[in-house]
Amino acid sequence: MGKKIGIEVSIAVSEAVRAADVDLIAAYPITPQTHIVEHLSELVADGKLDAEFVPVESEHSAMSLCIGSSAAGARTYTATSSQGLALMHEIVWIAPALRMPIVMTLVNRSMSGPISIWNDHSDVMSERDCCWIQTFAENGQEAFDLTLHAFKVAEHPDVLLPVMVNLDGFTLSHVIEPIELMTQAEAGKYLKPYEPTMRLDTKQPVTMGGVGIPAVYTEAKKQYETAITASKKVILDAWKEFGEVYGRKYKPIETYKTKGAEIVLMTMGSISETAMTAIDLMRDKGISVGLMRFRLWRPFPLQEFRRAVKNISVLAVVDRAISYGSQGGPVFMEVRSALYDQEVRPQVFGFVAGLGGRDVTVDMFEDIVSKASKYAEKGKGPVYEMIGVREK
Amino acid sequence: MAKKKVDAVLAWRDLELGMAITDPGSSAQLKTGDWRSQHPVVDHEKCIKCGLCWIYCPDMAYSPGKEGYYDWNGDYCKGCGICASECPKGVITMVMEEE
Structure with missing residues (x-):
């Protein structure tokens, strides 16, 4: 650690996901997808990352699989952009409702129409009310660091909510910047293995995703709202700890x-x-x-x-x-x-x-x-x- | 977390994480027949005890009762009238609920 290398920000984000030692990556590999999951698929295929890489049939399936994987207790990751996120939309609401600590990189691109693959924040702003924790990176190093931070926050037993790390399409995702990467061992000083509070387990059966009848739907919403509001403390603590371990300090x-x-x-x-x-x-x-x-x-x-x-x-x-x-x-x-x-x-x-x-x-x-x-x-x-x- | 077993309807702090259900059979605790606007009345004089009402009921509100007849359970019957429609002898009549 301590050596910066010139690297495309998308590739650096996949290196952050590798450093986080994820168990499963689900992604739909077509436009508007980025090099993030392309590089992750290579890392898995080359045996450099011990994880399942599932090229699903749509983003709707990507997020659905992420929920299944996270429910089984696996550290789970996906990435998407604009139209991909829109196709995912239905399930984007479900992930926090089931309290799944999924981490997703959202490479911000504009929503069509007119047809566009370029950069703005119309994709994320359409998802701002879904109960995902959302952070925004300014540069490549921050995109890398916020990815590790995202796992730390999401999986904290007081949080258990998904985290969306936003980075600008093209102006960040496709440019080469000097970035300090980390190995799994270096990231391990900060990010401990995920210990699920509740998971799918035949020895202790549980139903996830039950019906929220009118008599209980509001109470469920109250739980989610309370959880995301309370997550701020964990978010700040996790940035503080990041600064102590790696020297880079972040604030909201x-x-x-x-x-x-x-x-x-x-x-x-x-x-x-x-x-x-x-x-x-x-x-x-x-x-x-x-x-x-x-x-x-x-x-x-x-x-x-x-x-x-x-x-x-x-x-x-x-x-x-x-x-x-x-x-x-x-x-x-x-x-x-x-x-x-x-x-x-x-x-x-x-x-x-x-x-x-x-x-x-x-x-x-x-x-x-x-x-x-x-x-x-x-x-x-x-x-x-x-x-x-x-x-x- | 200690849960109140009276009903499946809990205070928000008593809900499990992500509204998970950790005790099997909780749907039986949830009475869903209260919004029924009509209910079946079965004429036992003419009933042939074939059990088609029991088979067709989408909410499994019917169950085998005394002397081979089938009883419907008001906690779950939603008054859809499928039993009345399927009864081969036409002995089930749907009657409006009292206000």
């Missing part, structure tokens, strides 16, 4: 030059790196800007968020998904809602950018900051705004 919300900043951009995922470059350039010009980004999206880090915005007067939220006919992007709406009952709160302006693989450039961030600054001065702006739309 990351900030960059927010101290004393007049305007703070809010992002998620890999565009945050471009945003930091934009902030450096704007700071050189004397514009007082900073950046805040969510690493943890579900459960929503409410207290951390409120603490982070305490001294901020203007927040410009950049969403990479659109929620048609509503009042802005999903992140913007949640951020604004989180601040509603705060006595002192920043002005919040919503922007939607980078849809369907459109690059979010330094210029765009400068445009967003200048618009937010103008609206803040006036005291109001549009409900939300799409950035970079060609008018003619």
Whole structure:
């Protein structure tokens, strides 16, 4: 450990899954699938990873198999993107309801139509209410580290919920970055073997997936909601331990030059790196800007968020998904809602950018900051705004 | 976790992980006939004790009773009327539940 190598981020994620010593991988190997499962299938075929690799007939089957595997007590993994996730959707709800600690990498790609395989967050935002813990990686190293963290959190007896690790399609998944990998032995210092609380066992029979009649469905929902809310403590502890073991420290919300900043951009995922470059350039010009980004999206880090915005007067939220006919992007709406009952709160302006693989450039961030600054001065702006739309 | 055995309907903290069912036969504890709007009335004078009502009942609400007749159980009968429809002698009548 300690040596960085140049590696494609997708391949690095599969190396993280190998380091986690998973027992079963289920995946449907066609577009929009990535190199993650392709490389895992090679690792299994070459005997470098002792696991079952099941190339199922659809993503619906992939998640169904993951549930069966996890119910049997196996450490279980899958990866998908956009349309694949959509086909999985029905079973995405079932996994947390059965309290299955499955880990899934979601390489974020846009939902068709029009037909698209490129990058935005419309896939994950369509699944945000399913009771999966959701984290977002900014770069390759983070994608690797969050994968190990995901198993640690998911399998914790106080959590037992599936975890979705999000990383941007193409801008992260298909690029080569310097990443520090780990062997199974190195990962083992942090990630212990999975000990199921309950599993399918002929000696102790159990029915999983029973009917939730109206008299008990609400109570079940209460259990799931309580579990995901309580998982935050485990998520934070697991990041703390990760920092102690490997030296890389992670927080639910990351900030960059927010101290004393007049305007703070809010992002998620890999565009945050471009945003930091934009902030450096704007700071050189004397514009007082900073950046805040969510690493943890579900459960929503409410207290951390409120603490982070305490001294901020203007927040410009950049969403990479659109929620048609509503009042802005999903992140913007949640951020604004989180601040509603705060006595002192920043002005919040919503922007939607980078849809369907459109690059979010330094210029765009400068445009967003200048618009937010103008609206803040006036005291109001549009409900939300799409950035970079060609008018003619 | 200690569970109340009175019914399959529990408080949320008493539900097993993921609403798993760890005791077999819990569906028998769950009375599902309370939303019935009508129930069968069997005329024992004309019944030939063939047992087709027992066989056809989709909820297994019928069971063999005294003297070869078949009794329906109000905890599970949903009043679908299949027994009345299948009875070869037409001796089962569906009667509206009292308000």
